[in-house]
Each structure stands twice: as C-alpha cells, then as structure tokens.
Amino acid sequence: xxxxxWVFVSAxxxxxxxxxxxxxxxxxxxxxxxLETSFRLGLATTFVMLVTAVxxxxxxxxxxxxxxxxxxxxxxxxxxxxxxxIEMLIKKLSPALFRAMGIFLPLITTNCAILGLAIFATNRxxxxxxxxxxxxxxxxxxxxxxxxxxxxxxxxxxxxxxxxIQGTAMNLIIAGILSMAFMGFAGLFSTT
Amino acid sequence: MxxxxxxxxxxxxxxxDNPVFVQVLGMCPMLAVxxxxxxxxxxxxxxxxxxxxxxxxxxxxRHLIPKxxxxxxxxxxxxxxxxxxxxxxxxxxxxxxxxxxxxxPLIVANCLILxxxxxxxxxxxxxxxxxxxxxxxxxxxxxxxxxxxxxxILGDGALFGVKxxxxxxxxxxxxxxxxxxxxxxxxxxxxxxxxxxxxxxxLEDVAAAERGSD
Numbered sequence: 001x002x003x004x005x006w007v008f009v010s011a012x013x014x015x016x017x018x019x020x021x022x023x024x025x026x027x028x029x030x031x032x033x034x035l036e037t038s039f040r041l042g043l044a045t046t047f048v049m050l051v052t053a054v055x056x057x058x059x060x061x062x063x064x065x066x067x068x069x070x071x072x073x074x075x076x077x078x079x080x081x082x083x084x085x086i087e088m089l090i091k092k093l094s095p096a097l098f099r100a101m102g103i104f105l106p107l108i109t110t111n112c113a114i115l116g117l118a119i120f121a122t123n124r125x126x127x128x129x130x131x132x133x134x135x136x137x138x139x140x141x142x143x144x145x146x147x148x149x150x151x152x153x154x155x156x157x158x159x160x161x162x163x164x165i166q167g168t169a170m171n172l173i174i175a176g177i178l179s180m181a182f183m184g185f186a187g188l189f190s191t192t
Numbered sequence: 193m194x195x196x197x198x199x200x201x202x203x204x205x206x207x208x209d210n211p212v213f214v215q216v217l218g219m220c221p222m223l224a225v226x227x228x229x230x231x232x233x234x235x236x237x238x239x240x241x242x243x244x245x246x247x248x249x250x251x252x253x254r255h256l257i258p259k260x261x262x263x264x265x266x267x268x269x270x271x272x273x274x275x276x277x278x279x280x281x282x283x284x285x286x287x288x289x290x291x292x293x294x295x296x297p298l299i300v301a302n303c304l305i306l307x308x309x310x311x312x313x314x315x316x317x318x319x320x321x322x323x324x325x326x327x328x329x330x331x332x333x334x335x336x337x338x339x340x341x342x343x344x345i346l347g348d349g350a351l352f353g354v355k356x357x358x359x360x361x362x363x364x365x366x367x368x369x370x371x372x373x374x375x376x377x378x379x380x381x382x383x384x385x386x387x388x389x390x391x392x393x394x395l396e397d398v399a400a401a402e403r404g405s406d
Contacts, residue, residue: 025219073271112301119294169381176374
C-alpha cells in the first residue's frame, strides 16, 4: 500500500511528466490557452493513460517476453488502435461524454506522454496495480501542469507584455518557473 | 536548375524553416536530452538517421501506400528505424544510450518526423525528400547542439566534458536540471524573435528609402 502511494505522489508531483520529463509538451504549449479546454484535455489524457497501462501490462506479460525487440512497434500499434476503438465505443455508449472529449481523443494517440508512460512503466518493472496507479498519477500530474499554465496564460493576456516576448518564448519561461517550483517537491521523499 | 532545387530544400530546414526555432516542433526530446552537448549530438544523430531513412522509404513507396492508412504505415516505418537506432546506440555507445534512456524509443512520437513524412516525403520524389530530411535533421541537430552547449557550459562549466573555466567557476546547477531547459529555450526563442523583428524593421527602412528616392 505504502509503495502504491509513493508511486502515485511521485508521478503527480516529484517526477511530473510535463515539468520534469518534458513529455507531452506539444499539447502543453499548444492547447493551454484556456482553462476549460486544458482541463478536458487533461481528463481525456488520464483516461487514455489508464487504458494504455493495462494494454502495456498485458503485452509485456504475455507477448513481448518472446520478442523484446518488437516492443516499440507493438506498443505504438496497440496504443493507436486502442484509442481508435475506445473512441468508437464511447461514441456508441455515451454521446455526451464523446462530445465533451471532442477532438482531443484522437489527438492523444500522438502525444508522447502516452508512449512514454508505457515505456517508463516497463523499464521500471511495474506490476499490474502499480502500473494503474502510475498511469493515474501521471495523468493527474499532466492535468495539473496544463491547468496551471492555462491559468497563468489567461492572467497574462490582461497585462501589458513586451511584444518581443509574447507567444512561445513567454510560455517556455513560465513553464521554466513552474518547473522550478515543482523541484521543491523533490525533498518530499528521501531517495531510496 | 535541378541542383539548386535540392540545395534549397536542404538549406530551408537549417535556417528559414528551422524545425525547432521557427516551427516549434519536436520539443520533447529537444528539452529532455540537452543537458550535455554529447547527449544532444547523439540524439541529433539518431533523429537524423530515423528521419532520412523513413523519408527515403516513404517517398520511394509513396504510390503504393493507400491514402486511408498512410499515418499507420508511416508510424510503423518510423518505429522500425527507431528500433534499429536504439539497438545500434546500445551496441556502440552504451554509456550515452543509458543516459538517453527512454528518450530514444520516444523518437517515434517526435511530431517533427511524422510531420515531414506527411507534409513532404509522401508528395515529392525520393531525391528531394532525402534532401529535405537531411536539411530538417541538420536544423534539428543545430538546435539540439546550441541548447546542449549553452546548458553544459553554464551548468557544468564544460563543453564535451572538457572544463572551460578555472577552479573558481561556480556551476549554475539549475541549467542542467529541467527548469534550465525551459528557460534556455525560452531565451533562445526570444533572440530569434528579436532577430526577425530587427530584420523586418530593416526591410521596412529599405522600402521607405526606396520610396523616398523615387
């Protein structure tokens, strides 16, 4: 139990996917112009991460022991087709949820945070439950970073910023400061 | 004429359409592995290999790949090359491979590579596609190297592991930690904006002067 908690907190705060591992930067810099959309994108990503963690575990346990060099190709094909399948399933079962996730669901396939999650979980040898908790933590951490940046960007639209620094340059510097703040969490656990 | 065309495709990737500084693509590996110049160059070489290889294949077979499933085909081709690059690095430079870790397989998810297949290689003949890939990859490597060099010089007081300053230099540790990546790239982009702004101003001045002389 303690171990699971550790995995969770470390994925959300200490090793935040966006701010420490630089995964999923494209949506982080691209879509974070409003709070509402970033939150929804975060939720959709968390959901896909959970499904991916289960898929990766199944693949690792039953298929890839026999052919480790196929790992990458298997992961990417399975992730892409699973996302497609989930999309159809949600569209059929719950149109309201489908509308809420909108265009983000298909876009998530190409988010490197998803593939990164599968690879990290494999490299660290996480079991089934650890994998699920790790995915949940990573998803929540991603949402948290997105929402923080979106909030700051919404605020900054009202202030008078020099024309030169507007746009990506400013977003990166904001992200740098956020990342510095998150480094403070590194002291939460003594390194074991 | 023909020669100029491929030369243009090569040069545009390095400067005018630089994938990182101008198009802001491929950010994830860009920031994650540039904490030292060696890692940056290794990442650049791996990306170059994957981009050129997959551009060559995609462009050669562009008439055979059905339009509806082209993205999946591109991804499988890219994943194959990334697997080759992964195992090659593991065999040749195990130390660098260990430091880059999960970011080598993550080249698959680099939007720059898939973007070039979709936007260029699947529409143009092989020779142009390879030149375009070479140019883009060199531009990417240039960006990786400049970021990696700045971070290593400031964060470690060294370049390629060779100490540049005397004993008294206090390294800015923050530069080799994650925030340093964001900050450095932000400042570099700022310089690019400034450069573009100055150039536009200059062109306006020239235009105004020409109007005046008429």
